[in-house]
Amino acid sequence: MKAHIWVTLKPTVLDPQGQTIQQALVSLGHTNVRDVRQGKFFVVELNGTSREEARQQVERIARDVLANPVLEEFRYEIID
Amino acid sequence: MKAHIWVTLKPTVLDPQGQTIQQALVSLGHTNVRDVRQGKFFVVELNGTSREEARQQVERIARDVLANPVLEEFRYEIID
Numbered sequence: 001m002k003a004h005i006w007v008t009l010k011p012t013v014l015d016p017q018g019q020t021i022q023q024a025l026v027s028l029g030h031t032n033v034r035d036v037r038q039g040k041f042f043v044v045e046l047n048g049t050s051r052e053e054a055r056q057q058v059e060r061i062a063r064d065v066l067a068n069p070v071l072e073e074f075r076y077e078i079i080d
Numbered sequence: 081m082k083a084h085i086w087v088t089l090k091p092t093v094l095d096p097q098g099q100t101i102q103q104a105l106v107s108l109g110h111t112n113v114r115d116v117r118q119g120k121f122f123v124v125e126l127n128g129t130s131r132e133e134a135r136q137q138v139e140r141i142a143r144d145v146l147a148n149p150v151l152e153e154f155r156y157e158i159i160d
Contacts, residue, residue, distance in 0.1 A: 033124060
C-alpha cells in the first residue's frame with residue numbers, strides 16, 4: 001500500500017517561508033502572485049495491510065508523528 | 081487562480097530525511113513502513129489570469145524558482 005500525506009500550516013497560522021517566496025516571486029516579475037503557502041508532502045509505503053488497516057495506520061502516523069497538531073493540519077490518500 | 085505544486089526528489093536521489101522518518105516510524109512500532117520520501121507542497125494564488133496563462137506561469141515558477149532541476153522534479157495542478 002502506498003499513501004500520500006499532506007501536512008500544511010493551519011490557515012490561521014502565519015507562514016513566513018511562504019511570504020518570503022511570494023516576495024521573491026514578485027521581485028522576479030511574477031507581480032500577480034498574491035499568496036504562497038508552503039507545506040510538506042510525504043509518500044509512505046506500507047508492507048502487507050488491507051486498505052482499511054492502511055487508512056487507520058496512515059491516520060495515526062500523520063497525527064502522531066508527521067504533523068504538529070497545534071500549528072498544522074493534515075490530509076492523506078491511500079493510493080494503491 | 082489557485083495552483084498546487086509538488087516538488088519531490090527525483091526517484092534516483094537519496095532522501096536521508098525520509099529515511100530518518102522511516103526508521104523513526106519503525107522504532108515507534110510501525111514496523112511495516114517500508115519507505116518514506118519527503119517533498120514540498122506549495123499553494124500559490126495568482127491574481128487575474130486565464131487558466132492557460134496561469135498554467136504557463138506556474139510551470140515557470142516551479143521550474144525556475146521552487147525546484148532544483150538537478151535533484152528535484154515537480155508537478156502542478158491549477159485548482160480554480
